[in-house]
Amino acid sequence: MARSRTSCLLVCLLAVLTGGVTALDCAPQCRCYGTTVDCSHGVLTGFPRNQLIPSSTEVLLLDDNQLSDVSRNPPLPNLLELSLEDNSITELSRRPFVFRPNIRVLRLGGNAISDVSASDLDGLSQLVKLYLNSNSIATITAFGSDSFVDNLKMLDLQGNKLTSIGIGTFTGVSLLTELNLSSNNISAIEDGSFSHLKELRVLYLHSNHIGMLNSATFMKMSALNRLTLSDNNIQSLPDMAFIGAPNLEFLDLSSNNLSTIPQTSFSGLHNLTTLLLERNNIRSIEDGAFGDLVKLQSLVLRNNKLQNISTSTFPSMELWALDLTQNRLTAVRRDDFARLTKLKYLHLYSNSITSVEDGSFANLADLLVLEIYGNSLTNVSAATFEGLVSVEQILIGGNPIKSYPDDTFWHLPKLSQLGLIGNPLVNISDVLLSRLQGLKNLAIADTGLTSVPALPASLESLVMFRNQLTEIRPGDFTTLPRSGVFRHLPCLQTVTLGERLTCDCDLLDLVKWINKTVVNVRPTPPTCFLPRRLRERSLENLREEDLQVTCPATSVPATPEPTAQTCPTPSPPHATMTTPSQGGSLSLATHKSSKPPMSSSTTGQTVPVMCETCTSPTNVIVQNVKDSLAEVKWAHGGSKDLTGFVIQYKILTEENSLKETELVHSTRRSYPIWGLLSDTPYLACVAVSCKNKVRQPVVDDCVYFATGKTAVSVPQEAVVGLAVGVPLLLLILVMAAVIVFLKRKGRSTAEHVDERRLGQRQKQEASIGLAEVHGDITDDPPYNSINEDLDKGHQENPYQNPDFLTEPGEAGTITNPYIDFPMK
Structure with missing residues (x-):
């Protein structure tokens, strides 16, 4: 009893100190936390009464109710944030904010407001953030020269019905730092419309109907560093299109109709670090088009129609990630990437590449990931990957490569992930992979291999489904104190066998191993596919009598129990924390729980994820x-x-x-x-x-x-x-x-x-x-x-939708060659 009284007194003390609202003062259908009153997700048709919302309230949330207008009462002079999202408000009338002069954040998104005038916002001289997204606003006069919100820094007008932006539209909000005009019907922007916004850093114009830009569209925008113009209808870029925004760092022009990149389109963008040009119709890039982009770190050109690149196409020494996926490239030449000495990610998959000149990657000493699968390569060698001393992942499946020279990957000391899915391989030399002592994840699937090649001791994950395996050699599956599989693979954690296993006499030894091993065998549990009468029968309880045949006795002598081995390259449990x-x-x-992961449902309750x-x-x-x-x-x-x-x-x-x-x-x-x-x-x-x-x-x-x-x-x-x-x-x-x-x-x-x-x-x-x-x-x-x-x-997903491979000149060999490749 004493402890209970003490707790009660302390709670009361806390309420006094915070100057807040206790549960006893809280209005019906509301929840009160300190100076926050949350009345969202209810059926309110008007504001709660004065006496139920104390004047000390700083945050009032009325989202998702049935309000049709904004009431002046209660006045709430200390209110800092008012949220009225997802109601049925059609207009702002009677100057509803004049008695709430300290509001800094006002949320009106998801209503049916069609027009906003200056007088509608009278009294909001301290307003910093205004959300008017997802309404029906076709005209706005609230932010012109007579604006009452001249201290505004963030304005969200996305998802409305604006069709044009004029030179006087935003003259009264010169302190704006972020402006969102995305998902409207804007087709025309008058030159100089944003020139009064000297502080604007972020401008969203994506998902409109903009068809043309000129060098004056973004004039006098020296503070702008982030601009999105994706999902418009821009067909060409004029000379010096962004010269008025010299400090731009991020530019998104994806999903337009650009067909060529002129030499001077990006002139003056010396600070640009990210350029997105994916999902256009780009067929050519003029030499020097990226010449001024001396700080460019990421360039995305995926899903275009490029057929050729050259050493002058990518001059930036700072480029960190280059994505050329789903184009029509036919060859990689020795000098194409010669200047990109800091490149870490190179994506070339799903092109029509038939050849890679020896030494094409020789200058890419920092490259970590090379993806070149889904092309038309017929052969590679050690010279193909010369110089890739830092590469960790190579995915080269989906090419008609029938064999690999023994030393193809020997000179890649950091290689840990290798994907050979979809190659028409018939045989792999035992020395091709066994010498790769840093290799942790390997996929050899969907090939013509009839036997398991020798594998490196460092291997942790192996994918070997959809092959033509007819022979499992004596050393492949043996008993180990630790893993019970591949006695020379003490690091092995996962083996993926696929779902089309033929249950015959040859598979019985595999069954014995599965029942002993602690290695994670996928699928779990593995099942028979053939013969049909055993389909979906678990291998874990498969017996010789189930096969309805007499299996011949094995001629292989029993293998003695080997001594326990130590994994030579254990994975660290957690990464070191550095700045x-x-x-x-x-x-x-963090510690992983063994319980199923939880997710929130629409009712707000937590439910286990059934996956x-x-x-x-x-x-x-x-x-x-x-x-x-x-x-x-x-x-x-x-x-x-x-x-x-x-x-x-x-x-x-x-x-x-x-x-x-x-x-x-x-x-x-x-x-x-x-x-x-x-x-x-x-x-x-x-x-x-x-x-x-x-x-x-x-x-x-x-x-x-x-x-x-x-x-x-x-x-x-x-x-x-x-x-x-x-x-x-x-x-x-x-x-x-x-x-x-x-x-x-x-x-x-x-x-x-x-x-x-x-x-x-x-x-x-x-x-x-x-x-x-x-x-x-x-x-x-x-x-x-x-x-x-x-x-x-309209989502482009090359791993689910094969349509991108149907255009002339593209490889079309596979859609998702590594769907089951469990890399780490």
Whole structure:
């Protein structure tokens, strides 16, 4: 009883210190937390009464109700944030904000507002962020010279019905730093329309009907560093198209109708680090077109119609990632990539490449990943990969290569992942792979191999389905104290056998091994495919009598039990934590639960994800962090239902900034994300796509990092919640002290509101797992939800849709050669 009274007194003390609202004061259908009143997701038709919303309220949430207008009452003079999203508001009349002069954040998205005039926003002189997204706004006069919101810094107008932007549209909001005009019907932009926005850093214009640009479209925009123009109808780029924005760092021109890149289109963009040109009709790039892009780090040209490149095409010495996937290239010549000495990722798959000159990659000493599968190569040699001293992953399947010289991969000391899926191989020399003592993941599938080649002792994962195996040699399957398979492979963790196994006498030895081994055998459990009467019969309980034949006695002498071996290259359980500014990695050593991962349902309850064959990733880290780029790396055992990964990432201090990459190939265990803001803290998560459905990540699948020189390290406790066992008294006193400190410091700004909302969101995520975050601003097209894009029917996914291979001149050999390649 004494403890209960003490707890009650402390709670009351906390309420007094915070100046907040107790549960007894809270309006019906609302929830109160300190100075936040949350009345969202209800059936309210009007604002709660005065006496039920105290004047001390700083955040009022009325989202997803049935409000038809904005009431003046209660006045709430201390209100900092008002959210009215997803109601039925059609207009803003009677100057509804004049008695709320301190509002910094106003959210009106998802209503039916058709027009916004200056008088509608009277009284909002302190407004910093205004969300008007997803309404029916066709005209706006609120932000002209007589604007009442001249301190506005962020304006979201995406998803409306705007058709044009005039020179006087934004003259009254000169302090804007971010403007979102995406997903409108804009076809015309008057020259100089943005020239008054001297502070504008981010401009979203994607998903409109813009057909033409000129050199004056973005004049006098010296602060602009991020511009999206994707999903428009731009057919050509004029000379010096972006000369008015010399500090641009990120430019997205994907999904337009560009056919050529002129020499001077990008003149003056000396600070550009990311250029996205995917999904156009680009057939040619004039020499020197990227000449001024001296800081360019990522260049994406996938899904175009390029047939030739040359040494003058890519002059940048800083280029970090180059994506030429799904073009019509026919050859790689020795000098094509000679200048790209800092390149780490080179994607050449799904072209029509028939030859690679010896030494074509000789200058790429920093290259980590080379993807050249799905082409028409007939032969390679050690000279093909000469100079790739840092390469970790080579995927070369889906080419009509019938044999590999013994020394093809011998001179690649860092090679750890090799994919040979879809080659018409009949035989592999025992020395081709056995000497690769750093190799951890190998896929030899869909070939004509009749026997298992000698493998290196370092191997951790082996894929060997859809072959013509008729012989399993005596040393292949033997008993081991540790693994029970491949007695010279003490590191082996996963073997993928596929789903078309013929259950005969030759398979009985494999059955014995499966019943003994601790190696993860996929699929789990493996089953018979033939004969038909045994189809789907588990190998675990297969007996000789089930075959209805008498199997001959083996002529192979019994193998004595070998001595225990030690894995020569064990994988570290967790990566070392270093600061991003040092070019290292930043990870959280979190403990994986053995329970099924949890996700949030539409009802807000947590439910187990029914996707047992697709486990969560492990050892998620971020490395090679630069100003606008970072590489996310993870481990995964793979499975037959694994269809890929999606990297989700967001600015740590902005609740609604979630972005997603496109679907990452199921074989990949690292992926670069670009277009990041410099000196900014981020949260990145690896989501698993199981049977083409993206499963939301949990806390253990995520990691914090920061670009530039800002090193942010958030302890694990901040993600997974407070440690169990902290005394109630200590917890409350600490919270009270923090709140008093903040109040004395006077942090009544929009940033303070956003941080408090972020903190509440993190607590919710800790209790239900990292659920999907729905952003206020539509993300750039390359980062939109893969599920949404598939529903709309315009998502380009080369691993699910083979149509991209049907155009003339393209390889067309395979669609997804590594779907079951469980790389780490």
